[in-house]
Ligand code: ADP
Protein backbone atom coordinates (compact mmCIF):
# COMPACT_ATOMS: atom_id res chain seq x y z
CA UNK A 1 0.00 0.00 0.00
CA UNK A 2 1.20 3.50 -0.80
CA UNK A 3 0.47 6.09 1.84
CA UNK A 4 0.00 9.60 0.52
CA UNK A 5 -0.50 12.76 2.56
CA UNK A 6 -2.05 15.55 0.54
CA UNK A 7 -2.55 19.15 1.57
CA UNK A 8 -4.98 21.54 -0.08
CA UNK A 9 -4.47 25.27 0.45
CA UNK A 10 -7.06 28.03 0.75
CA UNK A 11 -7.78 28.62 -2.94
CA UNK A 12 -8.01 24.86 -3.49
CA UNK A 13 -10.92 24.66 -1.01
CA UNK A 14 -12.28 28.16 -1.60
CA UNK A 15 -15.89 27.10 -2.22
CA UNK A 16 -18.10 24.04 -2.50
CA UNK A 17 -17.22 23.51 -6.13
CA UNK A 18 -13.52 23.43 -5.29
CA UNK A 19 -14.10 21.15 -2.29
CA UNK A 20 -15.99 18.77 -4.59
CA UNK A 21 -13.08 18.86 -7.03
CA UNK A 22 -10.69 17.98 -4.18
CA UNK A 23 -13.01 15.16 -3.11
CA UNK A 24 -12.98 13.83 -6.69
CA UNK A 25 -9.19 13.76 -6.76
CA UNK A 26 -8.89 12.14 -3.32
CA UNK A 27 -11.59 9.66 -4.27
CA UNK A 28 -9.74 8.67 -7.46
CA UNK A 29 -6.51 8.11 -5.58
CA UNK A 30 -8.20 6.16 -2.81
CA UNK A 31 -10.01 3.98 -5.37
CA UNK A 32 -6.65 3.32 -7.02
CA UNK A 33 -5.62 1.64 -3.77
CA UNK A 34 -3.68 4.35 -1.94
CA UNK A 35 -3.99 5.06 1.75
CA UNK A 36 -4.98 8.72 1.95
CA UNK A 37 -4.52 11.38 4.62
CA UNK A 38 -5.73 14.82 3.57
CA UNK A 39 -4.84 18.05 5.34
CA UNK A 40 -6.92 21.12 4.54
CA UNK A 41 -6.56 24.86 4.97
CA UNK A 42 -9.43 27.23 5.64
CA UNK A 43 -11.26 28.61 2.61
CA UNK A 44 -9.15 31.41 1.13
CA UNK A 45 -9.78 34.71 2.91
CA UNK A 46 -11.37 33.00 5.91
CA UNK A 47 -8.41 33.30 8.29
CA UNK A 48 -8.08 37.00 7.39
CA UNK A 49 -11.80 37.49 7.95
CA UNK A 50 -11.59 35.89 11.40
CA UNK A 51 -8.56 38.00 12.30
CA UNK A 52 -10.50 41.14 11.33
CA UNK A 53 -13.48 40.10 13.45
CA UNK A 54 -11.17 39.70 16.42
CA UNK A 55 -9.81 43.24 16.10
CA UNK A 56 -13.36 44.55 15.97
CA UNK A 57 -13.95 43.40 19.53
CA UNK A 58 -10.43 43.87 20.87
CA UNK A 59 -7.66 46.11 19.50
CA UNK A 60 -5.04 43.64 20.65
CA UNK A 61 -6.77 40.25 20.71
CA UNK A 62 -5.64 37.89 23.48
CA UNK A 63 -3.53 35.22 21.75
CA UNK A 64 -5.22 32.21 23.33
CA UNK A 65 -8.68 33.32 22.28
CA UNK A 66 -7.42 34.34 18.85
CA UNK A 67 -6.21 30.78 18.27
CA UNK A 68 -9.57 29.36 19.32
CA UNK A 69 -11.15 31.66 16.75
CA UNK A 70 -8.84 31.26 13.77
CA UNK A 71 -8.62 27.49 14.12
CA UNK A 72 -12.30 27.32 13.14
CA UNK A 73 -11.62 28.00 9.47
CA UNK A 74 -9.89 24.66 9.04
CA UNK A 75 -12.54 22.84 11.06
CA UNK A 76 -15.13 23.92 8.53
CA UNK A 77 -13.28 22.71 5.43
CA UNK A 78 -12.22 19.42 7.08
CA UNK A 79 -15.82 18.53 7.88
CA UNK A 80 -17.07 19.56 4.43
CA UNK A 81 -14.41 17.54 2.63
CA UNK A 82 -15.12 14.51 4.78
CA UNK A 83 -18.82 14.76 3.91
CA UNK A 84 -18.03 15.14 0.22
CA UNK A 85 -15.90 11.98 0.41
CA UNK A 86 -18.67 10.07 2.15
CA UNK A 87 -21.03 11.23 -0.57
CA UNK A 88 -18.64 9.53 -3.01
CA UNK A 89 -18.90 6.26 -1.13
CA UNK A 90 -15.74 6.49 0.99
CA UNK A 91 -15.49 5.97 4.68
CA UNK A 92 -13.97 9.31 5.71
CA UNK A 93 -13.28 10.89 9.09
CA UNK A 94 -12.38 14.47 9.84
CA UNK A 95 -10.25 15.41 12.84
CA UNK A 96 -9.14 18.59 14.55
CA UNK A 97 -5.53 19.02 15.60
CA UNK A 98 -6.20 18.06 19.20
CA UNK A 99 -8.01 14.87 18.20
CA UNK A 100 -5.15 13.58 16.05
CA UNK A 101 -3.08 14.83 18.86
CA UNK A 102 -0.76 17.27 17.22
CA UNK A 103 1.04 18.35 20.35
CA UNK A 104 2.68 21.77 20.19
CA UNK A 105 4.39 24.19 22.53
CA UNK A 106 2.21 26.94 23.98
CA UNK A 107 3.33 29.88 21.83
CA UNK A 108 -0.05 30.97 20.51
CA UNK A 109 -0.02 32.15 16.93
CA UNK A 110 3.30 30.53 16.07
CA UNK A 111 3.34 27.25 17.93
CA UNK A 112 5.84 24.54 17.03
CA UNK A 113 4.87 20.91 16.69
CA UNK A 114 6.52 18.72 19.31
CA UNK A 115 4.95 15.37 18.64
CA UNK A 116 2.17 13.70 16.72
CA UNK A 117 0.45 10.62 18.07
CA UNK A 118 -0.23 8.69 14.88
CA UNK A 119 -2.15 5.79 16.50
CA UNK A 120 -5.63 7.06 15.71
CA UNK A 121 -4.84 7.84 12.11
CA UNK A 122 -3.16 4.49 11.58
CA UNK A 123 -6.15 2.68 13.03
CA UNK A 124 -8.48 4.50 10.65
CA UNK A 125 -6.22 3.82 7.68
CA UNK A 126 -6.16 0.16 8.68
CA UNK A 127 -9.95 0.19 8.43
CA UNK A 128 -9.79 1.64 4.96
CA UNK A 129 -10.82 5.12 6.02
CA UNK A 130 -9.74 8.35 4.40
CA UNK A 131 -8.48 10.63 7.17
CA UNK A 132 -9.08 14.37 6.83
CA UNK A 133 -7.11 16.60 9.18
CA UNK A 134 -7.68 20.29 9.88
CA UNK A 135 -4.38 22.01 9.10
CA UNK A 136 -2.75 24.92 10.93
CA UNK A 137 -3.79 23.84 14.43
CA UNK A 138 -2.57 21.81 17.35
CA UNK A 139 -2.96 21.58 21.08
CA UNK A 140 -0.57 22.38 23.90
CA UNK A 141 0.11 20.24 26.96
CA UNK A 142 -2.70 21.95 28.85
CA UNK A 143 -5.25 21.26 26.13
CA UNK A 144 -5.33 24.78 24.71
CA UNK A 145 -5.84 25.14 20.98
CA UNK A 146 -2.76 26.54 19.25
CA UNK A 147 -2.04 27.61 15.67
CA UNK A 148 1.17 27.22 13.72
CA UNK A 149 1.57 30.63 12.06
CA UNK A 150 0.31 31.82 8.68
CA UNK A 151 0.61 29.17 6.03
CA UNK A 152 0.86 26.56 8.80
CA UNK A 153 -1.21 23.87 7.08
CA UNK A 154 1.87 23.05 5.01
CA UNK A 155 3.63 22.20 8.24
CA UNK A 156 0.73 20.08 9.49
CA UNK A 157 0.91 18.07 6.28
CA UNK A 158 4.67 17.53 6.27
CA UNK A 159 4.68 16.71 9.99
CA UNK A 160 1.86 14.19 9.48
CA UNK A 161 3.77 12.67 6.57
CA UNK A 162 6.89 12.42 8.75
CA UNK A 163 5.00 10.84 11.65
CA UNK A 164 3.28 8.32 9.35
CA UNK A 165 6.39 7.73 7.21
CA UNK A 166 4.27 8.48 4.18
CA UNK A 167 5.53 7.60 0.72
CA UNK A 168 4.92 11.15 -0.47
CA UNK A 169 3.60 14.46 0.83
CA UNK A 170 1.84 16.44 -1.89
CA UNK A 171 1.15 20.14 -1.39
CA UNK A 172 -1.67 21.20 -3.71
CA UNK A 173 -1.91 24.92 -4.31
CA UNK A 174 -2.86 27.52 -6.93
CA UNK A 175 0.44 27.35 -8.85
CA UNK A 176 1.76 24.18 -10.49
CA UNK A 177 5.03 24.08 -8.60
CA UNK A 178 7.89 26.13 -7.26
CA UNK A 179 8.96 28.81 -9.73
CA UNK A 180 12.16 30.76 -10.25
CA UNK A 181 10.23 33.72 -8.76
CA UNK A 182 6.67 34.43 -7.70
CA UNK A 183 4.78 34.00 -11.01
CA UNK A 184 2.38 36.74 -9.91
CA UNK A 185 5.21 39.26 -10.12
CA UNK A 186 7.39 37.74 -12.81
CA UNK A 187 5.20 36.53 -15.68
CA UNK A 188 8.03 34.66 -17.40
CA UNK A 189 9.16 32.83 -14.28
CA UNK A 190 9.85 29.17 -14.91
CA UNK A 191 8.64 26.15 -12.98
CA UNK A 192 11.45 24.10 -11.47
CA UNK A 193 11.25 20.33 -11.87
CA UNK A 194 13.26 19.89 -8.71
CA UNK A 195 14.84 22.02 -6.05
CA UNK A 196 17.11 21.02 -3.17
CA UNK A 197 15.64 21.21 0.30
CA UNK A 198 18.39 23.65 1.22
CA UNK A 199 17.44 26.11 -1.51
CA UNK A 200 13.74 25.68 -0.82
CA UNK A 201 14.40 26.49 2.81
CA UNK A 202 16.17 29.71 1.84
CA UNK A 203 13.45 30.71 -0.64
CA UNK A 204 10.72 30.02 1.93
CA UNK A 205 12.42 31.84 4.76
CA UNK A 206 13.17 34.79 2.47
CA UNK A 207 9.51 35.19 1.62
CA UNK A 208 8.42 32.75 -1.13
CA UNK A 209 5.22 31.73 0.57
CA UNK A 210 4.53 28.67 -1.59
CA UNK A 211 5.72 26.54 1.36
CA UNK A 212 5.82 27.58 5.00
CA UNK A 213 9.43 27.61 6.20
CA UNK A 214 8.79 25.16 9.02
CA UNK A 215 7.32 22.62 6.63
CA UNK A 216 10.56 22.63 4.65
CA UNK A 217 12.54 22.23 7.88
CA UNK A 218 10.45 19.16 8.73
CA UNK A 219 10.92 17.75 5.25
CA UNK A 220 14.68 18.17 5.58
CA UNK A 221 14.92 16.74 9.05
CA UNK A 222 12.77 13.66 8.41
CA UNK A 223 13.55 13.27 4.70
CA UNK A 224 9.90 13.53 3.72
CA UNK A 225 9.43 13.16 -0.04
CA UNK A 226 7.73 16.46 -0.79
CA UNK A 227 6.11 17.73 -3.97
CA UNK A 228 4.31 20.99 -4.80
CA UNK A 229 1.48 20.64 -7.32
CA UNK A 230 -1.50 22.50 -8.69
CA UNK A 231 -4.99 21.52 -7.60
CA UNK A 232 -6.30 23.10 -10.80
CA UNK A 233 -4.17 21.36 -13.44
CA UNK A 234 -2.49 18.00 -13.79
CA UNK A 235 1.29 18.04 -13.93
CA UNK A 236 4.47 16.81 -12.29
CA UNK A 237 4.89 19.87 -10.05
CA UNK A 238 8.17 20.43 -8.25
CA UNK A 239 9.98 17.78 -6.26
CA UNK A 240 12.02 18.84 -3.23
CA UNK A 241 15.22 16.78 -3.30
CA UNK A 242 17.82 15.89 -0.73
CA UNK A 243 20.89 15.42 -2.86
CA UNK A 244 23.46 17.98 -1.83
CA UNK A 245 24.70 18.80 -5.29
CA UNK A 246 21.74 17.97 -7.44
CA UNK A 247 21.70 21.43 -8.93
CA UNK A 248 25.39 22.13 -9.16
CA UNK A 249 25.12 23.06 -12.80
CA UNK A 250 22.46 25.58 -11.95
CA UNK A 251 23.85 28.78 -10.53
CA UNK A 252 20.76 30.52 -9.20
CA UNK A 253 17.47 28.77 -8.49
CA UNK A 254 15.26 31.66 -7.67
CA UNK A 255 14.45 35.15 -6.49
CA UNK A 256 12.38 35.69 -3.35
CA UNK A 257 10.96 38.81 -1.76
CA UNK A 258 9.51 39.86 1.57
CA UNK A 259 7.18 42.83 1.67
CA UNK A 260 6.58 42.94 5.35
CA UNK A 261 9.89 44.36 6.51
CA UNK A 262 10.80 47.58 8.27
CA UNK A 263 14.11 49.26 8.99
CA UNK A 264 15.32 51.10 12.08
CA UNK A 265 18.48 53.14 12.55
CA UNK A 266 20.01 54.55 15.71
CA UNK A 267 22.56 57.22 14.87
CA UNK A 268 25.63 58.28 16.81
CA UNK A 269 25.79 55.32 19.12
CA UNK A 270 28.93 55.43 21.30
CA UNK A 271 31.37 52.90 19.82
CA UNK A 272 32.23 50.82 22.88
CA UNK A 273 31.74 47.24 24.07
CA UNK A 274 28.22 46.39 25.20
CA UNK A 275 26.15 48.81 23.16
CA UNK A 276 24.92 46.25 20.65
CA UNK A 277 24.09 43.96 23.50
CA UNK A 278 22.12 46.66 25.36
CA UNK A 279 20.21 47.52 22.22
CA UNK A 280 19.32 44.04 21.07
CA UNK A 281 18.67 42.65 24.54
CA UNK A 282 15.72 45.05 24.88
CA UNK A 283 14.43 44.22 21.41
CA UNK A 284 14.78 40.49 22.05
CA UNK A 285 13.07 40.75 25.43
CA UNK A 286 10.04 42.17 23.62
CA UNK A 287 9.96 39.03 21.44
CA UNK A 288 10.89 40.96 18.31
CA UNK A 289 12.89 39.02 15.73
CA UNK A 290 15.74 40.97 14.19
CA UNK A 291 16.77 40.11 10.66
CA UNK A 292 19.61 42.06 9.01
CA UNK A 293 22.01 44.16 11.08
CA UNK A 294 24.47 46.69 9.75
CA UNK A 295 26.87 48.79 11.81
CA UNK A 296 28.93 51.63 10.38
CA UNK A 297 31.74 52.82 12.56
CA UNK A 298 32.66 56.44 12.07
CA UNK A 299 36.08 57.96 12.75
CA UNK A 300 34.70 60.01 15.61
CA UNK A 301 34.03 57.05 17.89
CA UNK A 302 30.34 57.07 17.09
CA UNK A 303 28.53 54.45 15.07
CA UNK A 304 25.22 54.09 13.21
CA UNK A 305 23.35 50.88 13.86
CA UNK A 306 20.68 49.79 11.38
CA UNK A 307 18.56 46.66 11.49
CA UNK A 308 15.37 45.24 10.07
CA UNK A 309 12.35 43.72 11.79
CA UNK A 310 8.99 42.35 10.74
CA UNK A 311 6.70 45.25 9.79
CA UNK A 312 4.17 44.11 12.38
CA UNK A 313 6.78 44.74 15.07
CA UNK A 314 7.83 48.13 13.72
CA UNK A 315 5.93 50.40 16.12
CA UNK A 316 6.92 48.35 19.13
CA UNK A 317 10.59 48.32 18.07
CA UNK A 318 10.60 52.07 17.43
CA UNK A 319 9.27 52.79 20.89
CA UNK A 320 11.83 50.54 22.60
CA UNK A 321 14.65 51.96 20.53
CA UNK A 322 13.86 55.55 21.45
CA UNK A 323 14.10 54.61 25.09
CA UNK A 324 17.35 52.69 24.67
CA UNK A 325 18.90 55.43 22.50
CA UNK A 326 18.31 57.91 25.25
CA UNK A 327 19.84 55.63 27.86
CA UNK A 328 22.91 55.15 25.66
CA UNK A 329 23.20 58.89 24.93
CA UNK A 330 22.92 58.06 21.24
CA UNK A 331 21.59 60.38 18.55
CA UNK A 332 18.37 59.95 16.61
CA UNK A 333 16.17 56.97 15.92
CA UNK A 334 15.08 56.86 12.31
CA UNK A 335 12.49 54.40 11.10
CA UNK A 336 11.31 53.37 7.65
CA UNK A 337 8.53 50.87 7.09
CA UNK A 338 8.38 51.34 3.33
CA UNK A 339 11.14 48.91 2.49
CA UNK A 340 11.26 45.39 1.09
CA UNK A 341 13.86 42.66 0.97
CA UNK A 342 14.75 40.94 -2.28
CA UNK A 343 16.95 37.84 -2.31
CA UNK A 344 18.83 35.78 -4.86
CA UNK A 345 19.15 32.11 -3.89
CA UNK A 346 21.28 29.32 -5.34
CA UNK A 347 23.69 26.63 -4.18
CA UNK A 348 25.84 27.45 -7.21
CA UNK A 349 26.94 30.61 -5.39
CA UNK A 350 29.29 28.53 -3.31
CA UNK A 351 31.53 27.83 -6.24
CA UNK A 352 31.08 30.94 -8.35
CA UNK A 353 32.45 34.42 -7.84
CA UNK A 354 30.79 37.52 -9.18
CA UNK A 355 27.19 36.71 -8.34
CA UNK A 356 26.89 39.69 -6.03
CA UNK A 357 28.35 42.01 -8.67
CA UNK A 358 25.83 40.77 -11.25
CA UNK A 359 22.99 41.36 -8.81
CA UNK A 360 24.13 44.85 -7.81
CA UNK A 361 24.67 45.86 -11.42
CA UNK A 362 21.17 44.69 -12.42
CA UNK A 363 19.68 46.87 -9.67
CA UNK A 364 21.89 49.81 -10.52
CA UNK A 365 20.90 49.62 -14.21
CA UNK A 366 17.32 50.16 -13.07
CA UNK A 367 18.32 53.06 -10.82
CA UNK A 368 17.44 51.12 -7.70
CA UNK A 369 19.37 52.15 -4.62
CA UNK A 370 20.47 49.36 -2.28
CA UNK A 371 20.00 50.31 1.37
CA UNK A 372 21.31 47.18 3.05
CA UNK A 373 23.03 43.99 1.97
CA UNK A 374 23.37 40.64 3.66
CA UNK A 375 24.82 37.43 2.31
CA UNK A 376 25.23 33.81 3.26
CA UNK A 377 26.77 30.89 1.40
CA UNK A 378 23.78 30.44 -0.88
CA UNK A 379 21.94 33.76 -0.84
CA UNK A 380 22.32 37.51 -1.31
CA UNK A 381 19.64 39.77 0.14
CA UNK A 382 19.19 43.47 -0.41
CA UNK A 383 16.85 45.98 1.16
CA UNK A 384 15.33 48.49 -1.26
CA UNK A 385 12.52 51.00 -1.30
CA UNK A 386 9.10 49.34 -1.45
CA UNK A 387 8.19 51.00 -4.74
CA UNK A 388 11.00 49.10 -6.48
CA UNK A 389 9.81 45.65 -5.44
CA UNK A 390 8.44 44.43 -8.79
CA UNK A 391 11.13 46.13 -10.84
CA UNK A 392 13.90 44.78 -8.63
CA UNK A 393 12.60 41.20 -8.65
CA UNK A 394 12.21 41.26 -12.43
CA UNK A 395 15.61 42.83 -12.99
CA UNK A 396 17.35 40.17 -10.90
CA UNK A 397 15.31 37.41 -12.49
CA UNK A 398 16.42 38.39 -15.95
CA UNK A 399 20.01 39.25 -14.94
CA UNK A 400 20.49 35.61 -13.95
CA UNK A 401 18.79 34.29 -17.07
CA UNK A 402 16.05 32.58 -15.12
CA UNK A 403 13.24 33.22 -17.58
CA UNK A 404 12.40 30.60 -20.11
CA UNK A 405 9.93 28.06 -21.34
CA UNK A 406 8.35 25.81 -18.71
CA UNK A 407 10.65 23.03 -17.54
CA UNK A 408 9.98 19.71 -19.21
CA UNK A 409 7.94 17.37 -17.04
P1 ADP B 1 -2.01 28.04 -0.40
O1 ADP B 1 -3.18 28.84 0.00
O2 ADP B 1 -2.34 26.94 -1.37
O3 ADP B 1 -1.19 27.55 0.74
P2 ADP B 1 -0.13 30.21 -0.82
O4 ADP B 1 -0.78 31.47 -1.26
O5 ADP B 1 0.26 30.08 0.58
O6 ADP B 1 -1.07 29.01 -1.27
O7 ADP B 1 1.17 29.92 -1.72
C1 ADP B 1 1.06 29.90 -3.13
C2 ADP B 1 1.50 31.25 -3.67
O8 ADP B 1 2.88 31.44 -3.43
C3 ADP B 1 1.39 31.39 -5.18
O9 ADP B 1 0.11 31.79 -5.57
C4 ADP B 1 2.47 32.43 -5.51
O10 ADP B 1 1.93 33.71 -5.73
C5 ADP B 1 3.33 32.49 -4.26
N1 ADP B 1 4.75 32.31 -4.55
C6 ADP B 1 5.74 33.13 -4.10
N2 ADP B 1 6.93 32.73 -4.55
C7 ADP B 1 6.72 31.63 -5.31
C8 ADP B 1 7.58 30.76 -6.06
N3 ADP B 1 8.89 30.93 -6.08
N4 ADP B 1 7.00 29.73 -6.73
C9 ADP B 1 5.69 29.53 -6.69
N5 ADP B 1 4.82 30.32 -6.01
C10 ADP B 1 5.32 31.36 -5.32
Ligand code: ASP
Nearest residue numbers: 041047136150151152153
Ligand atom coordinates in the same frame (compact mmCIF):
# COMPACT_ATOMS: atom_id res chain seq x y z
N1 ASP C 1 -5.48 29.21 7.07
C1 ASP C 1 -4.15 29.50 7.54
C2 ASP C 1 -3.64 30.78 6.88
O1 ASP C 1 -4.36 31.40 6.11
C3 ASP C 1 -3.21 28.36 7.37
C4 ASP C 1 -2.95 27.94 5.94
O2 ASP C 1 -3.70 28.30 5.04
O3 ASP C 1 -1.96 27.22 5.73
O4 ASP C 1 -2.55 31.18 7.13
Ligand code: MG
Nearest residue numbers: 009151209210
Ligand atom coordinates in the same frame (compact mmCIF):
# COMPACT_ATOMS: atom_id res chain seq x y z
MG1 MG D 1 0.20 28.55 1.96
